[in-house]
Amino acid sequence: MARRTDVKPKNVRIYFLPVETRVPVKFGPETLTYVTCARVCMRVEDGSGRSAEGWGETPLSVQWVWSGSLPYEERHTALKEFTLALGAAWKDFDESGHPVEIGHAFQEKILPKLHDELNARRGKAEPMPWLAALICCSPFDIALHDAYGMLHERPVYETYSHEFMNVDLSHFLEDAKGNPEPFSRKYPFDFFSKPPSNELPAWHLVGGKDLLYPSELTGSEPDDGYPVLLPDWVRRDGLKCLKVKLTGTDAAWDYGRLVNVGKIGVETGVDWLTADFNCTVSDPSYVNDILDRLLREYPRLYGMILYVEQPFPYDLEKNQIDVHSVSARKPLFMDESAHDWRLIRLGRNLGWTGVALKTCKTQTGALLSLCWARAHGMTLMVQDLTNPMLAQIPHVLLAAHAGTIMGVETNSMQFYPDASLPEASVHPGVYTRRNGKIDLSTLRGPGFGYRIAEIRRKLPDPAF
Numbered sequence: 007m008a009r010r011t012d013v014k015p016k017n018v019r020i021y022f023l024p025v026e027t028r029v030p031v032k033f034g035p036e037t038l039t040y041v042t043c044a045r046v047c048m049r050v051e052d053g054s055g056r057s058a059e060g061w062g063e064t065p066l067s068v069q070w071v072w073s074g075s076l077p078y079e080e081r082h083t084a085l086k087e088f089t090l091a092l093g094a095a096w097k098d099f100d101e102s103g104h105p106v107e108i109g110h111a112f113q114e115k116i117l118p119k120l121h122d123e124l125n126a127r128r129g130k131a132e133p134m135p136w137l138a139a140l141i142c143c144s145p146f147d148i149a150l151h152d153a154y155g156m157l158h159e160r161p162v163y164e165t166y167s168h169e170f171m172n173v174d175l176s177h178f179l180e181d182a183k184g185n186p187e188p189f190s191r192k193y194p195f196d197f198f199s200k201p202p203s204n205e206l207p208a209w210h211l212v213g214g215k216d217l218l219y220p221s222e223l224t225g226s227e228p229d230d231g232y233p234v235l236l237p238d239w240v241r242r243d244g245l246k247c248l249k250v251k252l253t254g255t256d257a258a259w260d261y262g263r264l265v266n267v268g269k270i271g272v273e274t275g276v277d278w279l280t281a282d283f284n285c286t287v288s289d290p291s292y293v294n295d296i297l298d299r300l301l302r303e304y305p306r307l308y309g310m311i312l313y314v315e316q317p318f319p320y321d322l323e324k325n326q327i328d329v330h331s332v333s334a335r336k337p338l339f340m341d342e343s344a345h346d347w348r349l350i351r352l353g354r355n356l357g358w359t360g361v362a363l364k365t366c367k368t369q370t371g372a373l374l375s376l377c378w379a380r381a382h383g384m385t386l387m388v389q390d391l392t393n394p395m396l397a398q399i400p401h402v403l404l405a406a407h408a409g410t411i412m413g414v415e416t417n418s419m420q421f422y423p424d425a426s427l428p429e430a431s432v433h434p435g436v437y438t439r440r441n442g443k444i445d446l447s448t449l450r451g452p453g454f455g456y457r458i459a460e461i462r463r464k465l466p467d468p469a470f
Contacts, residue, residue: 011170013050013154014102016057018146020093020470021045022086025065025394027421028228032214032251035286036069042082043395044089044142045465048096048149050157060153060453062145063396064366070342070391071138073285076131084134086469088124089142093470095120096146104171105151105162106194109370110178113346117143137320137342140367141391147368148400148454155453162453163202163407166194166373179347179378182354188381197377199409204447206405207413208439209247209280210239211390211420212267232423236267239420240274243439247278247312249415254286254317261296268307278412279310283317285342288325290332293317297335312412313360313387316341322349322356330357337411341389346371347378360385363408365400366393376408390415394425395463398436400454406446416444428463 023043031038043065051057066085068078101111117139125133155162158170168174168191175189217223218236233239240248250267252260260283268279287293293314301308313336319325320342332338339360340353350361361379363372363386379386388405391397398418405414418426419437430437435445449455 008053008102009170009172010053011158012102012104012172013052013108013157015048015096015099015108015150016051017049018093018097018149018470019047019468020089021047021465022469023395023466025422025425028230028232028423029234029421030213030215031211031392031421036073037215038067038069038392041065041067041392042086043397044086044145045396046093046145046149048146048153050150050153052157053102056157058153058157060149060151060156061396061456061458062148062150062152062400064141064144064148065391065393065397066141067366067391071141072135074132084124085138085142088120088134088139089145090470091120091124092117092142092146104165105147105154106166106178106370106373107172109147109150109368110374112147113143113368113371136345137367140345140371144366144368147370148365151369151400152453152456159452161451161455163195163198163403166198168193175374175377178374182351182382189377192377194373194377197380198407202403202406204406205443205445206402207247207442208243208245208444209249209390209413209415209417210243210245210439211392211415211417212236212248212250214251214253214263218266218270232420236270237274240270240276244441245274245439246276246442247412248276249280249282249315252281252283254283254292257292257296261299264296264300265304265307268304268310271310272306277310278312279307280313280315281311282315282341285316285318285320287317288319288327290327290329293332294335297332311336313337313339313385315339315362315389316343318343322352326352326356328356333357333359337385339385339387344375347375350375350378350384354382354384358384360387360411362387362389363404364389364391365397365404366391369400369404372404376404380409385411387411388414390417392418392421394418394422395429396456398426398429399433399449399456402436402444402446403449403454414444428461431462432457432460
C-alpha cells in the first residue's frame with residue numbers, strides 16, 4: 007500500500023566535472039591521471055505535488071570499472087554517453103515509492119535492458135562491463151536518496167525504516183538458502199551501527215607509483231604544499247592505516263612492496279595494512295605464498311595486515327575460484343565482485359569472508375549488500391573510488407553507519423585535494439585527515455547533509 011511519503015523522479019540535470027590528479031594513481035595494469043565526475047541533480051515529487059531536489063556524484067573511474075585493451079578515451083566516452091542515456095531513462099521512470107524501492111526497481115527493470123542495448127550497438131567491440139553500468143547509474147540513485155530526505159526534511163539514514171518504506175527487506179533479499187523469511191519485518195535501519203560515529207579512522211592509499219624514499223625523487227614532483235613521500239603523509243596526517251596497491255602479476259615486486267611499506271609503517275607508528283591486488287590474480291597460491299613468506303620473514307608485518315582485498319577476477323560467476331585457503335590466513339574482502347547481494351552470497355560460498363561496500367555501485371545496492379552481509383556474519387569495509395567533492399559525503403556516511411572493520415578508505419586528498427576546496431570550506435573535517443581520522447560532525451540537516459546552498463561551486467552548463 008502506497009504511503010503519503012512516497013515520491014517519484016520528475017526531472018534530472020547532469021553535469022560533467024573534469025578533475026586532474028596531482029600525481030598518478032596506479033592500480034592493477036593501468037594508471038589514472040584524470041577523471042570525469044558525473045554530478046546529478048534530481049527533482050522528486052510526492053502525491054500532493056510537493057517537490058525537492060537532491061544531488062549525487064560519482065567519479066567515472068574508467069580504469070577501475072572497465073579494464074581492457076580499448077583506448078582510454080573510447081571507454082571514457084562510452085561511460086559519459088551511457089550516463090546521458092540514463093538521464094533520459096530516469097526522467098521518464100514512472101515508479102513511485104521509497105528510494106530503496108525505486109532504485110531497486112530501476113536496477114532490476116531498466117538498467118539491464120539499457121546495458122544490453124548498448125552492448126548490442128557495440129557489436130563485436132569489447133562490451134561495456136556491468137560494473138561500468140552501475141557506476142554510471144550511481145549518481146542518479148544517490149541523488150534520489152538525497153532528494154527524498156530533502157523533501158521530508160530528515161537525514162536520509164533516518165528514512166530506511168518501517169516508518170517510510172512500503173516493504174521490508176524480504177521483498178529484496180533471500181538468505182544463504184534462498185529463503186526471504188529471515189528478512190521479514192527487517193529494514194536497513196535495523197542493520198546500521200548505532201549511533202553512527204562522527205569520527206572515522208582514515209585509510210591512506212599507497213599506489214603503485216607512490217614514492218616511498220627520498221632516493222626515488224626525480225625533481226618532477228609537484229611543489230604544491232602537499233606531501234610527496236609516504237613517511238611525510240603519515241606524519242602530517244597522523245595516519246594509522248595504509249592500503250597497499252599491488253600488481254597481482256609480479257610476486258617479487260608485490261612482496262617487496264608490502265615489506266617496504268610495512269617497514270615505513272612500523273617506523274612512523276602505523277597500526278594496520280591491507281593488500282589490494284585489484285582483480286589480477288587467478289590462483290590462490292599467488293596470494294598464499296606472499297602471505298606465508300611474510301609470516302616467516304616479517305611476522306610483525308604479517309600481523310599488521312588486517313585483511314586482503316579482491317585478488318581475483320571481479321566477474322565472480324565466470325571465475326568461481328575456491329578461496330578458502332586465502333581466507334584461512336586473513337579476512338578476504340570482495341570489492342569489484344560485490345555488485346549485489348546475490349554475488350555476495352556466491353562469494354561467501356566460495357570462501358570470501360568480508361565485503362567492501364562502495365556508493366559508486368549505487369546507494370541502494372550498497373544498503374542491500376550491507377544488510378545481507380551483516381545478516382550472514384560477514385565483515386564490512388567501505389572502500390574509496392578516490393571520491394572528491396560531493397562524492398565524498400555519501401561515501402563517508404555509509405562507513406559511519408555500516409559498522410566497518412576499521413574506519414573508511416579516503417584518498418582524494420592525496421591525489422586531487424584542491425578539487426574539493428569549495429566543499430571543504432563547509433566540511434573541513436570530511437576532506438582533511440587529522441590524527442589519522444576524518445571528522446563528520448559538520449554533516450547535518452536533511453538528505454545527506456551536504457548543505458549544498460553553502461557550497462560555493464560554479465558548475466558548468468548541464469550536459470543533460
